[in-house]
Amino acid sequence: MxxxxxxxxxxxxxxxxxxxxxxxxxxxxxxxxxxxxxxxxxxxxDRTDPWCRTGxxxxxxxxxxxxxxxxxxxxxxxxxxxxxxxxxxxxxxxxxxxxxxxxxxxxxxxxxxxxxxxxxxxxxxxxxxxxxxxxxxxxxxxxxxxxxxxxxxxxxxxxxxxxxxxxxxxxxxxxxxxxxxxxxxxxxxxxxxxxxxxxxxxxxxxxxxxRDQRPTPSTPNDDHNAPQRPSSRPYRPAGCGDPVHSTSAYVEAVIAAETAALNAAPDGGRNLALWVMATNVGKLINRGLITEHAALDRVLAAAAGHIAADAYDTYQAEATIRSGFHRAATKPTTSTRSAA
Known part of the structure; x- marks a missing residue:
C-alpha cells in the first residue's frame, strides 16, 4: 500500500x-x-492564461x-x-x-x-x-x-x-x-x-x-376511447388475478435488469428489446427457476408501457415473448444480448 x-x-x-x-x-x-x-x-x-490562448x-x-x-x-x-x-x-x-x-x-x-x-x-x-x-x-x-x-x-x-x-x-x-x-x-x-x-x-x-437511455412510456394510456385490438390471451400483470409466484432474489434481479433494458429501448427497437428480454428470462425457465406461465406474465407486465404506447399489441407481444422463450430453449448457451 x-x-x-x-x-x-x-x-x-x-x-x-x-x-x-x-x-x-x-x-x-x-x-x-x-x-x-x-x-x-x-x-x-480572458485568454491571458498561456493554456487558454486559443480557447x-x-x-x-x-x-x-x-x-x-x-x-x-x-x-x-x-x-x-x-x-x-x-x-x-x-x-x-x-x-x-x-x-x-x-x-x-x-x-x-x-x-x-x-x-x-x-x-x-x-x-x-x-x-x-x-x-x-x-x-x-x-x-x-x-x-x-x-x-x-x-x-x-x-x-x-x-x-x-x-x-x-x-x-x-x-x-x-x-x-x-x-x-x-x-x-x-x-x-x-x-x-x-x-x-x-x-x-x-x-x-x-x-x-x-x-444502451440508449431515452425514456419510454411506463404508465397505462389514459385514452379510454383508444381502439382495442384482439388478443389471444387477456393481459394480466403478475399479481392481478393470478397467484403471486415465489421467485428467488436472483430471478427478481434478472427481471429487474431486463425490465430496465426494455424500458430504455428506443423507438424502432422495442420489439427486438422485448425478444432479447424474453430470451434471457427464458434461460431462467430452462433452469427451473420460474415457470413459463409466471415468466410470461412477468415479461408481459414489463412490456405494459410499450403496449400502452401502441408500440405493439398484446397479441404481438406474446408472440415475440414465446419466440424468445423458444430461442432460449433451443440455444441455451447463446449470449443473446451481446449478439443483438
Whole structure:
C-alpha cells in the first residue's frame, strides 16, 4: 500500500509513476478533490492564461503524461494531490458507492437487503451472464470502490454516467476524473486494494453503457376511447388475478435488469428489446427457476408501457415473448444480448 507522500520527491514520483502507465494526470488542490488549475471558469476566461490562448483549457485539456510538464507542475506545490483524467487515459472507472443512512433504498434492492454498489453490480453481472473481472481497485475516502478498466479500442467516446448502470453505480470516462491514491481528503485517503494492471472493460458493462437511455412510456394510456385490438390471451400483470409466484432474489434481479433494458429501448427497437428480454428470462425457465406461465406474465407486465404506447399489441407481444422463450430453449448457451 502506497503511503501519502510528504516530500517533493515522493509526490512527484507518484505523478510520474501514473504517467508512466500512460495515464494523463493533473494536480489537485492539497486536501481536496478539486483541480488546482485552471483558477477561472470557462465563462470568465480572458485568454491571458498561456493554456487558454486559443480557447479555454480545463483540467482535462491540461492533463498530461509528459514528465517535464509534470515535474514543473508538482514542483510549484509538493502537497498537490494527483488527479487522473479518465477519458484521455483510456480508462473507464466504475464508482461503486454505499447507501447513505436516512436515504431511500429503491426496489428491488430493498427486498434483497442490498446497500452497496458492489452488490448491485454483482447482481447485474449475474443477470447478464457476465463477470466482474478482477482489476486495479481503489478504496475511496467515502468507503466506496473505484474499479479501473481500460476502455475498448473503438471510436465510441464513453462519458460519465450517474446511475445509468444501476443504483449506487456511476462511471467516469471522458469529462470525468478520479483522485488517485494516495490522495488524502481530511483524515481519509484513497488506497489501492488490488494493484494488478487495469483489465479490459467487461462485456456486460460495455453492453450496459452502450444502451440508449431515452425514456419510454411506463404508465397505462389514459385514452379510454383508444381502439382495442384482439388478443389471444387477456393481459394480466403478475399479481392481478393470478397467484403471486415465489421467485428467488436472483430471478427478481434478472427481471429487474431486463425490465430496465426494455424500458430504455428506443423507438424502432422495442420489439427486438422485448425478444432479447424474453430470451434471457427464458434461460431462467430452462433452469427451473420460474415457470413459463409466471415468466410470461412477468415479461408481459414489463412490456405494459410499450403496449400502452401502441408500440405493439398484446397479441404481438406474446408472440415475440414465446419466440424468445423458444430461442432460449433451443440455444441455451447463446449470449443473446451481446449478439443483438
Amino acid at each position: 502506497t503511503q501519502q507522500p510528504d516530500t517533493l520527491t515522493e509526490s512527484l514520483s507518484l505523478a510520474l509513476h501514473y504517467a508512466a502507465n500512460g495515464w494523463r494526470v493533473f494536480p489537485l488542490l492539497p486536501g481536496s478533490k478539486r483541480p488546482a488549475t485552471p483558477n477561472h471558469r470557462a465563462a470568465d476566461c 479555454h483549457a480545463g483540467w482535462e485539456q491540461r492533463a498530461t503524461n509528459r514528465p517535464d510538464w509534470i515535474t514543473r507542475a508538482w514542483s510549484s506545490n509538493p502537497a498537490y494531490g494527483v488527479g487522473i483524467a479518465c477519458g484521455p487515459s483510456r480508462l473507464v472507472v466504475v464508482d461503486l458507492d454505499t447507501h447513505k443512512p436516512g436515504t431511500e433504498i429503491p426496489e428491488p434492492w430493498h427486498r434483497f437487503g442490498i446497500t452497496t454498489g458492489a452488490d448491485v453490480l454483482d447482481h447485474l453481472a449475474g443477470a447478464h451472464g457476465g463477470t466482474i473481472t478482477p482489476t486495479y481497485t481503489v478504496r475511496t475516502v467515502s468507503g466506496g470502490t473505484h474499479l479501473y478498466y481500460t476502455a475498448p479500442d473503438t471510436t465510441r467516446r464513453f462519458t460519465n454516467t450517474a446511475g445509468k448502470i444501476g443504483w449506487l453505480i456511476d462511471t467516469r470516462a471522458h469529462g470525468g476524473y478520479v483522485a488517485a491514491p494516495p490522495t488524502q481528503i481530511g483524515s481519509s485517503s484513497y488506497d489501492v486494494t488490488d494493484d494488478r494492471p487495469p483489465a479490459p472493460l467487461p462485456m456486460f458493462l460495455l453492453d450496459l453503457l452502450s
